[in-house]
Amino acid sequence: MxxxxxxxxxxxxxxxxxxxxxxxxxxxxxxxxxxxxxxxxxxxxxxxxxxxxxxxxxxxxxxxxxxxxxxxxxxxxxxxxxxxxxxxxxxxxxxxxxxxxxxxxxxxxxxxxxxxxxxxxxxxxxxxxxxxxxxxxxxxxxxxxxxxxxxxxxxxxxxxxxxxxxxxxxxxxxxxxxxxxxxxxxxxxxxxxxxxxxxDNRAMKKLNLMGYAFENAKLFLNGKVIVVGLSEEILKKYDCEQEDTSDIIGNLLSVKDVEVAVLLKETSEGTKASLRSKNDFDVREVAEAFGGGGHIKASGVMQKGVFLEDAKNNILNKIESELKEWKA
Ligand SMILES: [Mn+2]
The missing domain is CATH 3.90.1640.10 (inorganic pyrophosphatase (n-terminal core))
Incomplete structure (x- = not known):
């Protein structure tokens, strides 16, 4: 067409x-x-x-x-x-x-x-x-x-x-x-x-949430993967349940030697994960494994009925096996 x-x-x-x-x-x-x-x-x-x-x-x-x-x-x-x-x-x-x-x-x-x-x-x-x-x-x-x-x-x-x-x-x-x-x-x-x-149009509550996110970010898989989990409770506490969090994940990727950033957001229905990759690691494949989609360097997935810890482990396990193949 x-x-x-x-x-x-x-x-x-x-x-x-x-x-x-x-x-x-x-x-x-x-x-x-x-x-x-x-x-x-x-x-x-x-x-x-x-x-x-x-x-x-x-x-x-x-x-x-x-x-x-x-x-x-x-x-x-x-x-x-x-x-x-x-x-x-x-x-x-x-x-x-x-x-x-x-x-x-x-x-x-x-x-x-x-x-x-x-x-x-x-x-x-x-x-x-x-x-x-x-x-x-x-x-x-x-x-x-x-x-x-x-x-x-x-x-x-x-x-x-x-x-x-x-x-x-x-x-x-x-x-x-x-x-x-x-x-x-x-x-x-x-x-x-x-x-x-x-x-340059951020609500103060969003800046506070970013502070929480950066404070609680953790490295996994030899420092190649950075993960932040935002529980429903935390999102409520900061009054940010509806806020866009794409700028948080962009900042996570700025950490030295990190290849993949994962931001998890828990809701009453399950856990949403956003994934970004710095080079050519394919995060779309990771998202697709759980029914999500997107691009090679930016993808997303909602794991329905799965809560924060389990959702995080699912994603990390998938990334671990993909990382083994990547540049192998
Ligand atoms: Mn687009």
Whole structure:
């Protein structure tokens, strides 16, 4: 499927719902809001479908307030739903169980299950936003001067680049990533302002939780693996049950000689694990062993009905056996 065909289908549709993966990150939000701003500019009837509410640090994105968790399934007469940055049908932040229209799936996850009627999956894209940027051009919106709409869409796309590349430092960054960033700066996107909103916007309680996490981080497997476990009790104590913790795990990886970082969060349903790898150790394989997924260097898994200690041991055992094969 080419982007041209995807664009054609979008332009032919009358009422378009836009959705993404559950617990949406900067790429999911930025991609969806870039497309929403673009479609509104083209006078299309488009709206967000989401079970989730936008994170506080992403509320600055144009039309970000429309991700308010009120529309959870397609409205009547919707003839197209576009799912962005979501690898499989089960992870979509929308109830599509009684939806009969078309579904477009645009994504960059290697594990994508091609669940749409039309699928466009580019695993070389650092963010789904990279693809949406090209798609918006295909839809006929030009990025060649400092117009309001270029700036709005550009702010959304730039956010996807920053958040899915660890601020342009991960190995998924390509020449194209920087070329797009350059085009966006040229139309007046304020990169400093985006960073301030995303990263310098922390609640004090979050800083306190980070203190707890770093204080209690432990090394395993000859210092190759660092693990932090946040029990339900601790998350309650710091009032951080809903807080995004991706910045904690990024910091864990900064420890010398560590190859894999694991952050475990216990909930009443089980334990969520986020995994990151510094070099080429494949954390997706570890997550997949327990029904999760993601990328080689970033993955996640929810172990339902398994509590903190057991969840930690499961993950560590799997990493131990993978580490033996890795570079063996
Ligand atoms: Mn992504």
């Amino acid at each position: 080419s982007l041209k065909e995807i664009g054609k289908k979008i332009l032919e549709s009358n009422k378009i719902g836009i959705t993404f993966h559950v617990s949406p990150d900067g790429d999911a939000m930025g991609s969806a809001l870039a497309l929403l701003n673009g479609l509104r500019y083209l006078n299309k009837d488009a709206y967000i479908i989401s079970k989730d509410i936008i994170g506080e640090n992403l509320e600055f994105l144009p039309l970000g307030k429309e991700v308010d968790g009120t529309i959870k399934c397609p409205e009547e007469d919707t003839d197209l739903v576009v799912s962005l940055d979501c690898g499989n049908f089960e992870r979509v932040s929308a109830d599509l169980s009684s939806y009969k229209g078309s579904l477009i799936n645009v994504d960059h996850h290697i594990s994508n299950e091609q669940y749409g009627n039309l699928n466009y999956v580019d695993t070389n894209a650092a963010s789904t936003g990279e693809i949406v940027f090209e798609l918006i051009k295909v839809l006929g919106i030009k990025f060649n001067d400092k117009t309001e709409i270029s700036k709005k869409i550009g702010t959304c796309i730039y956010t996807t680049l920053v958040t899915d590349t660890g601020s342009f430092r991960h190995s998924n960054v390509t020449e194209r990533t920087h070329r797009i960033a350059s085009e966006l700066i040229a139309v007046g996107v304020n990169n400093t302002n985006i960073y301030k909103n995303i990263f």
